[in-house]
Amino acid sequence: MTVSLVIVSHSAQLAEGVAELAGQMAQGKVAIAAAGGTSEGKLGTSVEKILAALHEVDSPDGILILLDLGSAVMTTEMAVEAFVGGQQNHIIISSAPLVEGAVIAAVESSIGNSLHEVAEAAAEASTLPKVQSNG
């Protein structure tokens, strides 16, 4: 098994797209679930959808959750509380930027790294410059 990923976004299409990109890097070795939009298919986040995604990719090695904007954190926390009760230490909610964080996490997980290693690598995505400056 490897560390699983859950992609939370206000937009279902964005979540699916990020899961697709990350999945390409993971080459089938990492379970990745998308939880985007509300249960009515509108923009927003849904505790039920996130909870379903957690169940879908539940792994003994843990789950890293990556998300897009502020209010997704609260919905995600409620889903995590509803999911594991007492044993929340095998789920981490990442502060990483969504796209870079998910891609890095997929690579790190696919080579068999632990949940904490995957989470740390993803968090470092926020410091990686996209464009190399000349200075």
Place this chain on the structure above:
Amino acid sequence: MPITTEDTVCWLQQVAIVLRENRDFLTQLDSPIGDADHGVNMDRGFQAVVEKLPSVAGMDIGSILKTVGSTLVSTVGGASGPLYGTAFLRAGIASAGKHELDEADVVSMLEAAVEGIKARGKAQPGEKTMLDALIPALTAAKEAEAQMMGLPQLLQHASAAAEAGMKATIPMLATKGRASYLGERSIGHQDPGATSSWLILKTLAETCG
């Protein structure tokens, strides 16, 4: 006169009506500093609450409010879902088993709701959020209770303090929620969450006061 389970149900039905009436107003407030969905989200959430009310008829006030909380969490898509959901869940826990509420009950429920929102949103007063209406309301309710006021007066004081708190959000700089992405451009707009919080408390004062 205590607040009964019937009063509680009547209040929730009235909140649904008031939020429907104010749906466009709340969404207008949310347009310049948010994602223009607060009115629609609150309306959808409380319509779902009204549909659930028959299933909790005869239950204690705590059970009714907990049902309201879980309904809001699952039907309000924006940040207000987890926040109002947590507030009603906590108020429900604080009133578990009760069929009547006195002044002290109302204060402890409001306090539990405020603490729940603070913990869920990791927010503090002065950040241009619903807390800027709810914390003054709690303070006013505590003062009213200390002065041995009855429930109608206590609720009037809380509602008036929430209204003043809501208006005080206009010059604030938002540092939480979607409005925080706007930085200084958030100044000069009344916070939609503080406004819906005031409407809910105002309706409580009008229904049960």
